[in-house]
Amino acid sequence: MPEEPSKRHQFLFVDDDQVFLLTLTSLLKQISNANWGFRTASNHAQALEHLKAQPVDVVVLDIEMPVMDGVEFLRLLGRSHPNLRVVMLSARLDETARKNTMDLGAALYLEKPTTPEGFKAVFAALDLLVTSPTKSGAGFRGVMQVGLQDVLQMECLSRKSSILAVSTGSRRGQIYVCDGQIVHAQSGQLQGEMALYGLLGLSGGEFKLEPYVEPPSRSISGQYEFLLMEAARLCDEQNGSGNPLGNGHGSANALRAALSETSTPTEARGICIEEALLCSSVGEVLYQWKCESIETRLELFKNLERGAMFATKGTPSGRFHRISTDSGNSRVLVLIQPTFKLLIRSAIPAASTVTN
Amino acid sequence: MNLALDFLSSKLPIHGVAAYCIRSAAAPLASDCFSKSLYPNSTQDMLNRVVEEGRTLFPYEGSPANYCWTFESHQVYVAARADGIALALLVENNAGIQLSRIRELLQGFLEMEQL
Numbered sequence: 001m002p003e004e005p006s007k008r009h010q011f012l013f014v015d016d017d018q019v020f021l022l023t024l025t026s027l028l029k030q031i032s033n034a035n036w037g038f039r040t041a042s043n044h045a046q047a048l049e050h051l052k053a054q055p056v057d058v059v060v061l062d063i064e065m066p067v068m069d070g071v072e073f074l075r076l077l078g079r080s081h082p083n084l085r086v087v088m089l090s091a092r093l094d095e096t097a098r099k100n101t102m103d104l105g106a107a108l109y110l111e112k113p114t115t116p117e118g119f120k121a122v123f124a125a126l127d128l129l130v131t132s133p134t135k136s137g138a139g140f141r142g143v144m145q146v147g148l149q150d151v152l153q154m155e156c157l158s159r160k161s162s163i164l165a166v167s168t169g170s171r172r173g174q175i176y177v178c179d180g181q182i183v184h185a186q187s188g189q190l191q192g193e194m195a196l197y198g199l200l201g202l203s204g205g206e207f208k209l210e211p212y213v214e215p216p217s218r219s220i221s222g223q224y225e226f227l228l229m230e231a232a233r234l235c236d237e238q239n240g241s242g243n244p245l246g247n248g249h250g251s252a253n254a255l256r257a258a259l260s261e262t263s264t265p266t267e268a269r270g271i272c273i274e275e276a277l278l279c280s281s282v283g284e285v286l287y288q289w290k291c292e293s294i295e296t297r298l299e300l301f302k303n304l305e306r307g308a309m310f311a312t313k314g315t316p317s318g319r320f321h322r323i324s325t326d327s328g329n330s331r332v333l334v335l336i337q338p339t340f341k342l343l344i345r346s347a348i349p350a351a352s353t354v355t356n
Numbered sequence: 357m358n359l360a361l362d363f364l365s366s367k368l369p370i371h372g373v374a375a376y377c378i379r380s381a382a383a384p385l386a387s388d389c390f391s392k393s394l395y396p397n398s399t400q401d402m403l404n405r406v407v408e409e410g411r412t413l414f415p416y417e418g419s420p421a422n423y424c425w426t427f428e429s430h431q432v433y434v435a436a437r438a439d440g441i442a443l444a445l446l447v448e449n450n451a452g453i454q455l456s457r458i459r460e461l462l463q464g465f466l467e468m469e470q471l
Contacts, residue, residue, distance in 0.1 A: 120450075226428060226449045233455070304413055308425065311405035314398045318428025325414045327421035332414060 009130045010037045010055070014047045014073070015062035015089070020112075024119070031123045044068045044076070051081060057130050062112070063090040063097065071101060078105045085129060089122075093159055108158045125157040148200055148207060149228055156180045156224040161212035166199050168206065173199045176215045182224050184215035192219035193227065200231040230321075275345040281338060301341045304334060357385055360443075360471040367461045372453025374430070374446045377403040381411075381440035391448070403444040406432045411442075420466045435462040441471060 011028075015021050025038040039056065041047035043065065050056070059077065063070035074086055087108040088101045098109040107129055113119045128150055148166065152175060155162055159180030166173050166187075173187030173195060185196035220227065276289035277297050291297060308320035324333045326348070335342040360378060368376070369390060377387035377400050384404050389396035410423040416436070423434040430449055436442040443465045447453055 222428065223449065229449050229453070230426070300413065307409035307413055308427070311409045311425075312402055312427060313405075315394075315402045316429055317402070321426040321428065323410070323414075323423065323425050325410065325416075325421060325423045327416035327419045 008035045008037075009057045010039070011126070012039045012041065012047060012050050012056040012059045014041045014044065014059065014065070014070070016042050016065045017062070018042060020062075024113070024122075027116075027119045028123055028126075031120060032127075044073045047073070048080075051084075056084075058085045058087060058107075058126060060087045060089060060126070063088055063101075071097070071104070074101060074104050074106055087126065087129065095161070098158075098160065108154065109160070110158050121157055125154060128154055128157075148202070149231060151207070151209070152177065152182070152200070152224075153228055155209070156182065156228075163210040163212055164207055165210050166202065166207045168202050171199075171202070174215075175199060176212070176218075177224075178212060178214075180224065182220050182227055183218045184220055186215075186219075191217075193230075196220060196227060197231050200228075272347045273344065274347055275343070277343045279341050281340060283341075286340070297343055300343070301334070301336065305336055308336075357471055359468065360441075360465070361386060363464060363468060364443075364461075367457070367464070370454050370457045370461065372447050372450060373458065374448050375399045375403065376443065376445050377407070378441065378443050379404055379407055385441070394446075399446060403432065403446060407434055407436070407442045407444050410434055411436065422462065422466075433458060433462055435465045437466055437468075439471075 009032075013021055013024060015024075021040045021042070025040060028036060029038065039050050041050055044067070047059065051059075061070040061073055065073075068076070070088055070090075074088065077084055077086055082105075085107045086105065087110060088097075088106045089110055089112045090097060091112045093109075093111050101109050108125055110122055110125055111118065113122050148164070152164060155164070155177045157180070161178045164175040164177065166175070171187060173185065175182060175196060176184040182196065185192065185199060187195040187198050190198060273289065275291050276287070277285070277291045277294065278287040279285045279298065279301070283298050283301070285294060288294065304323065305320065308323075312320070320336055322333065322335045325331065329348050331346050331348050333342075333344045333346075357378070364376065364378075374391035374394060375387070375389040375396070378385045384400065387396075387400040387403070389399050391399075406423075406425055410425070414421070414423065418438055420438050421436045423432075423436065425432040425434075428449075431447045433445045433447060434442055443462065445458060445462070447458060
């Protein structure tokens with residue numbers, strides 16, 4: 001395998017399956033726009049030769065290999081190259097193996113990809129790893145040198161089970177990840193998606209990964225990709241428009257809590273909430289603020305649900321979650337959740353053009 | 357319309373954008389689907405219907421407007437111009453999407469003087 005020392009990141013893949021190595025490197029080369037350099041080895045001896053000849057950023061090891069398997073080789077690398085980052089690949093995910101390899105210093109434990117999506121997921125995980133601080137430096141875990149979202153994404157991609165404990169000033173919270181899925185979050189009195197989005201929206205503080213224990217209840221379901229994207233969007237909205245109600249998931253108490261937890265008054269940032277309505281799934285009004293015509297708004301909820309269903313008929317769109325619209329200095333956000341519906345109408349400053 | 361298509365082709369592909377459609381107030385004008393996991397026809401129909409539903413439910417006559425519909429599997433971003441022509445983008449839910457480029461594209465479409 002030719003060496004490509006000029007490439008930005010250098011990887012060494014070790015696997016006895018030559019076809020897999022060829023597929024993996026050609027696909028990753030393509031996905032990385034040829035920015036990554038690859039070397040391959042079919043056993044530990046070849047891998048050590050490569051490492052002796054030239055250093056690499058990351059070694060990716062298959063666990064199931066003859067003679068010296070990936071775990072044994074990881075142990076050896078831990079002694080011979082203590083600052084080297086090692087990622088383990090395994091055809092079958094096993095919690096004990098994951099724990100063993102992580103204890104031995106592996107940076108990631110990933111499922112061996114078999115589909116295009118799987119290869120993309122491996123690429124995303126490796127990309128995050130190589131752009132995070134080095135193993136010899138401050139370390140990836142526990143230090144606020146990478147975003148919470150990045151850490152959470154890593155945990156999910158590698159299908160781990162852990163608790164991400166977050167603290168900043170007066171705010172503390174936990175995000176529970178079980179087998180790579182975000183299953184629960186809590187922050188103060190908030191639980192569920194609202195707590196998750198609130199925590200992921202924090203701009204500073206500390207976090208640490210703790211061993212997983214089952215939460216008192218599981219308050220979050222759905223794909224982690226969606227949740228993280230939603231969090232990114234809400235965070236972006238907050239930064240861009242200052243709308244604190246972008247993360248308005250939850251009950252009436254949660255809505256009030258969100259309002260009271262917002263550190264900066266909305267008016268101070270040029271946003272003026274003009275109307276808010278929260279009702280249950282059956283249309284019972286739980287909270288309203290300057291809502292001139294509740295009937296019209298309830299009708300809007302109904303039409304929106306109907307319209308979303310009609311529009312996506314025959315497509316794999318899944319459940320409708322929300323719509324946000326803006327025109328000029330007016331903005332409307334509607335959330336349709338299984339247990340509640342929420343509408344926020346606000347006026348935004350003319351200067352802050354919003355493309356949601 | 358050629359200007360709009362030139363503009364789009366200069367901006368696409370964007371990671372995460374699976375399909376687009378441009379439609380006037382009355383009819384679809386152009387569309388494309390980049391994802392092999394979607395049926396092009398039903399995707400285009402869906403985008404057209406989403407544009408129409410947005411206009412019906414949140415009418416902003418005479419003003420440009422943005423709509424973002426969020427579904428479990430994807431988002432649909434719509435930039436509706438004051439002249440009634442709208443661009444809809446189907447964006448997949450994945451961690452690597454390039455939101456800033458998507459926003460730039462939508463804003464650019466709204467700001468074009470002529471299509």
